[in-house]
Amino acid sequence: MRALTISSHGGLDRVEFRDDVAAPELTRPTDVRVRVLAAALNHLDLFVVEGLPGVTIAPPWILGADATGVIDQVGAAVRDVGVGDRVIINPGISDRTCEYCRAGEQPLCPRFALLGEHLPGTMAEYVVVPAANVRTIPATTPPEIAAAFPLVTLTAWRMVVSRAAVRAGENVLIWGIGGGVALAALQICKQIGARTWVVSSSAEKLRRARELGADEVLNRKEVDVARTIREKTGKRGVDVVVDNVGKDTWAASLTALGRKGRLVTCGATSGPIVDTDVRRLFWNQWSILGSTMGNDAEFDAIANELRAGRLLPPIDTVFELENGRAAFARLASGEQFGKVVVRVS
Ligand SMILES: [Zn+2]
Numbered sequence: 001m002r003a004l005t006i007s008s009h010g011g012l013d014r015v016e017f018r019d020d021v022a023a024p025e026l027t028r029p030t031d032v033r034v035r036v037l038a039a040a041l042n043h044l045d046l047f048v049v050e051g052l053p054g055v056t057i058a059p060p061w062i063l064g065a066d067a068t069g070v071i072d073q074v075g076a077a078v079r080d081v082g083v084g085d086r087v088i089i090n091p092g093i094s095d096r097t098c099e100y101c102r103a104g105e106q107p108l109c110p111r112f113a114l115l116g117e118h119l120p121g122t123m124a125e126y127v128v129v130p131a132a133n134v135r136t137i138p139a140t141t142p143p144e145i146a147a148a149f150p151l152v153t154l155t156a157w158r159m160v161v162s163r164a165a166v167r168a169g170e171n172v173l174i175w176g177i178g179g180g181v182a183l184a185a186l187q188i189c190k191q192i193g194a195r196t197w198v199v200s201s202s203a204e205k206l207r208r209a210r211e212l213g214a215d216e217v218l219n220r221k222e223v224d225v226a227r228t229i230r231e232k233t234g235k236r237g238v239d240v241v242v243d244n245v246g247k248d249t250w251a252a253s254l255t256a257l258g259r260k261g262r263l264v265t266c267g268a269t270s271g272p273i274v275d276t277d278v279r280r281l282f283w284n285q286w287s288i289l290g291s292t293m294g295n296d297a298e299f300d301a302i303a304n305e306l307r308a309g310r311l312l313p314p315i316d317t318v319f320e321l322e323n324g325r326a327a328f329a330r331l332a333s334g335e336q337f338g339k340v341v342v343r344v345s
Contacts, residue, residue, distance in 0.1 A: 003124035007059035009051030038147035064123030068146035148339035156184035168193030226255035247271030314338030
């Protein structure tokens, strides 16, 4: 089958289109095989190309976590979905037997694995996943949008709804608008009725964020983000910060955070080690919340949003699978607003 692969770690020159990759077969009676229509890129995919500590790949390694497609085979024990169903895929695979899985918290599973990182990815004609990791969607949903939807929406939903529990009227600061998780967080916050403050170094991205409903836009090249927020809120600060930048934004995130504020993080694209003054943490009674991916209930919730035509991700560009390396280059450029998608079939 056709697939986008790497056979060793390094730069984007390692990303290789091949048409001789063996198609995956069902291995468990609870598996389904999906004929992929489109796949979408995430920062995770760039990290996989570079190489992640503790993760070894078996070449040719198929890239990609996000996808949409049509089920073309089901295992004998599969009940809820069938051949011909259009589905989205939750890229987080868990064992479904440990204490966390049984408590409905699959992302905490000690054997949690991600498509494209620990398991063969989605940028191929076929991918095999547990039936529990797919949800049906209307066949009328454009494949590019459905492919772009699961990982960022699931991640942002858990951050904003489950972990930070954002409420109507609260002020929320979102860094790096233009990135997929940040945009999904903006859309979810607007749906809740929160007041959003979004940050970018690009005037064009801020203009487009305003079109998506951002209330306040801050160009970090032109203003001191934390100081501006404190001024404009009468020194009160925001209730919630959505941060996936890490090292470069941490200090400003905490300066912008008001009393009893919640900082929720799902990533550290600028670096993982940060400074926190514990005295300010307890005095202000802040909550620092980690979050990653989402559980089955959250996947159900976002699938319902997609079925209802809500929280549709902005699409930056669409590439053909054969030209997948250019899609990776587009994501690596940081210039994208919204999702970079690869059309598979
Ligand atoms: Zn588990």
